[in-house]
Amino acid sequence: MSGTNRSITFESGQGPIVVLVEPQLGENIGMAARAMANFGLTEMRLVAPRDGWPSEKARATSSGALHIVDAAQVFDDVTAALHDVTLAFATTARERGQMKRVLSPQESMREAVAEFSAGGRVAILFGRERSGLDNDEISLCDAITTFPVNPAFASLNIAQAVLLTGYEWFRTAHGEALPFAGEIRSPRAPRAMAASFFDYLEEELDRVEFFPPDKRPSMMRNLRDVFLRRDLTEQDVRTLRGAMRALILRRRRDEAQGRDEAPAPDEA
Known part of the structure; x- marks a missing residue:
């Protein structure tokens, strides 16, 4: 929570609706809400959550994104959840063999921005933890969005998928500053x-x-290169000189103390 600043008000404007289809665990719903809040997404819709709704586990794992969890709407099926949506994307890590456009998150979020500009509403569907979206649910969407991930281990946690999509939305809609x-x-x-x-x-x-006498010039050149490669500032030089001075003074004090404690020649 170290990055949370409740004194800042961020006007996110319109953003895609996040639709979680038959999520199994309240904890995953809460973590997805947190990921949404990271990137200014505010509207969550749930399709037949397995453990019912509301969920205290979702609230506990949202890390403060209670405004999203508490406002989440529940629907019986995907068709109902998309009733007012004009553009919908289905997320999947598997090729489905459907006559459907397949877009990267960047491409799909560019289309989302354009759809909002035209007065439409956009939703992104995320499937079940174990099996994802089924083909009938994907058929209700305009396009598939998928991520460039390791093909041997392509499965993402729901919250991870929401986070990646949210990042691309925020970057596309609000810039990369x-x-x-x-x-x-x-x-x-x-x-x-x-x-x-x-x-x-x-x-x-x-x-x-x-x-070493024969290497002195080259070693000194190397030392200069070490420091000058990083564009020394005035403060850098003052700090380095101060650190060296402290080490040198300590060494000289130790040497002087050693001489004071050494026995005189006639005492040896």
Whole structure:
């Protein structure tokens, strides 16, 4: 729940109706509702849920998407659930041999956006946990939508299928802008600042005899490359220099303490 911000009001507008056909477990209904809420979908319809409705298990697993669970409508069959729908997609992971268009989620959600623009209503059908949608139910839909998944393990949990479809809907309807951006608060370090740091690093590495004499130039070039490959900012250089200074001062204190504690020559 770390990404939930109840102070934000998001106007999702129209979105496809999610129709779950004979869902077996209340937990899966709740998780599907959560996936819907992630991407601004608000209307859920249930066709003959096995364990009846309402379901406390669905409410418990919705992770706060109670507005979807509590408003869900229940229907006896798919035909009734689609009574006011003008465009319907059936989700399936299996080829059915039906004379039906097969679309990717991206393609189907582009059609959904166009249908809403024309004043229509759109639904996406998701089948039973064990067997999915049957061919008669698929025949009631305009097209099939399926996902590019591992063909040897193509079965998706209902909530996973809703999540993937919801993502494509949100991306198509609302754009691909990310909810927040990384901010570089420090300007890129001037070359003189970086050079000063490298001189400091080189001097201290010489002090501890880090470089083999024959490899010193190439190793120092490699060290410069390591740092400059990531576009050092001023803050980066200050942090690196401060960390090195702390290590160096600690080493020098330890060395001085060792000399103070060493016995005088006439005491040895």
